[in-house]
Amino acid sequence: MEQRQLLSAKHITKKFGDVTALNDVSIQIESGKTIGLIGENGSGKSTISSIFSGIISPTTGSLKLHNEEYQPTNMVDALEKGIGMIVQEEGTISGITVAENIFLGNLKLFNKGEIISKKKMFEAAQEILDSYKLSEITAMNLIDHYSQEERKLIEVVKVLMKEPEVLIVDETTTALSQQGRDFIYQQMEKQKLENKASIFISHDLEELIEHCDQLIVLRDGHLVDVLSKDEFDENKIKNLMVGRELTGAYYREDFIPTYQDEILINCEELVYKNKVKNITLELHRGEILGIGGLSHCGMHELGKLLFGFLEKDSGRIRAISKKSEIKSTKDAIKAKIGYVSKNRDHEALALKSSVKDNIAIGGTDILTGRFGFISTKKERSYVDQQIEDLAIKTPSREQEVQFLSGGNKQKVVFGKWLARDCDILILDCPTRGIDIGVKAAMYRLMEEMKREGKSILLISEELPELLGMSDRILIMKNGEINHEFLRSKTLLDTEVIQYMI
Structure with a gap:
């Protein structure tokens, strides 16, 4: 297939007050490619994508679509013109059905006079969901019935049904399990086969290198470089992103589990619905205790239970050093426990x-x-x-x-x-959606806290993070602790995975 220029940005500058988010950026998006957009947080990735998709307008500069002037007024207008974006954070609206979310902005399709035919809308939405092999989602159900991942897949379908020529995926994979990620990868591959294009924004270098044909590197609002597939090199990409050589270890350099005998918090036979089943664990002073498993194993609920954010069905949670029981968030805060949620923007x-x-x-x-x-x-x-x-x-x-x-x-x-x-921090996916520079800073902070005798419960869906930072790792499966690993230089992710699936 002959490649053609689909979308271009020329000399784009975007200012928010005194802050310049983009400074004279010019890029071209060609058909038949998956193009990675990469840079540290604040580099301008989401800003240029938001301009492409009509969310915001540039301060100066111009856009062209098929070599003609392109000035989208909003996301619906951009999608009608062929540019569809799956946003980083949640893009569905609570309190309405799946079908209404899918056809939001296009409900007139089902008008009977001044009345909307909900039956036709539900049928059309279900047909679309079924065509993407998402039949487990029912179009007439309220969107609130579904998990964060399922809601994200509904957003994806809403964009894909318009068959965009350029699909923009803005850090969407961080909210998805491997199955959900594979779905996104398949859609980007389909775009290529149909001689369309995808713009893929991610902080995961491994997935960018694997799935992209070209990388556009931004730093502090400036275009730094454009790399072709044969130029992909992890160290080179990192250095271009941060503008300096990254020195020192990324994760902990020691491989010996080290913590004190003193127990700061424990729970006994903790039960919550069918999500957490008879969990008993201890967190020691100066320990980084990793909790891992597949997305729906119960580990996220466990973190919320330990902070008193969810009400347990049975069991006991005690802050040993404070001689108190945790029954609410107020109790947890009083016991010097902090909680960093996976769902940052909402919780x-x-x-x-x-x-x-x-x-x-x-x-x-x-x-x-x-x-x-x-x-x-x-x-x-x-x-x-x-x-x-x-x-x-x-x-x-x-x-x-x-x-x-x-x-x-x-x-x-x-x-x-x-x-x-705080003496104890419960961290649920603390590095989700952040760049390598900030990740490294977070890991150093965790090590500093450990040295100070503070304790961390690290809940993570990223195995390298768990292996790299934890003194002990508890693997959960179907709401139960399935295995425990001690920190070791020889511990492999393949050994851990077999207890997760």
């Missing part, structure tokens, strides 16, 4: 609130004075310390969190708990 952050408010909310008891008022001076100092220590990139402490990059959002979540000087 850990108030997106329309400032960096200051998101960090300070975790320390209102610390910041409140004798007469019940929060000291403004003390609050600013409290927040600024975290911004400085965690190198949070933000124009000011008053910046709304929704406008930060994924990595800086995650730093804000960490800052909320580090400011409280």
Whole structure:
């Protein structure tokens, strides 16, 4: 098939107030290719994608689609013109059906006068779901009935049914299991076979190298390089992304499990619905305890139970050092336990609130004075310390969190708990959707906490992360602990996987 230029951006600059997100960026998207868009958080990847898909407009510069001027007014307009984007965070709307989510913006297709024929809409939506082998999803059900992954696949179908010429996948695979990821890979391959194109944004270098034909590297809003397949080299890509040689170990360099005898928290015969079944575990002072398994094994629910976020059916959770029982989040916070959720934007952050408010909310008891008022001076100092220590990139402490990059959002979540000087952190997929530079910083922070005698419960779907950082690893399957591994230089992911599946 003859390759042709589908989409181009010329001299694109985008400013948000005084912040320049993109600076004179020119790129071309050709047919028959999967093109990776890569860079650290804040490099401009999502900004250029949002411009392509009509979410925002450039400050200066121009776009062309099929060599004709292209100025999408919104995502629906862009999709009608052939550019479809699957957004990084959740893009479905709660409280309405699957079918209504799929046809949102196109409900007029089912009009009978001024009334929408729901029967026809449900039938059409189900036919589309079935055609993508997603028959386990029922079109007439409320969207809230389905998991985060299933909702993401519904979003994918909504875009694909329009048969876009350019499919933009913005860090979507981080929210999916391997099965869900394979579905995305298949759709990108189909785009190539049909002489269309995909733009693939991911922080996973391995999947980018495997599935892309070309890599566009951005750094601090600038186009750094465009690499063809034969130029792909992991170290070269990393150096282009961060603008410097990455030195030092990525994960821990020691291979001996080290922690103190003192137990900070334990749970006994913990039960929650059919998700967590008779779990008993102990977390020691100075320990990084890894919890792994397939996406629906119960590990995410376990983290929420230990923080008191979910109400257990039976069992007991105790903060041994505080001689207290954990029955609620209030109990957990009082016991100096912090929790970083996998679902950052919905469960850990108030997106329309400032960096200051998101960090300070975790320390209102610390910041409140004798007469019940929060000291403004003390609050600013409290927040600024975290911004400085965690190198949070933000124009000011008053910046709304929704406008930060994924990595800086995650730093804000960490800052909320580090400011409280928590003894225990429950981290659920803490490096999901963040770049290699921020990941490395998070791992160093975890090691520092360990050295200080603090403890971490690390829940992760990434085996290299579990093997690289944990003193012990508990593998969960069907809501139960299926095996325990001790840190070892010879421990292989293949040994671990057999207890997960």
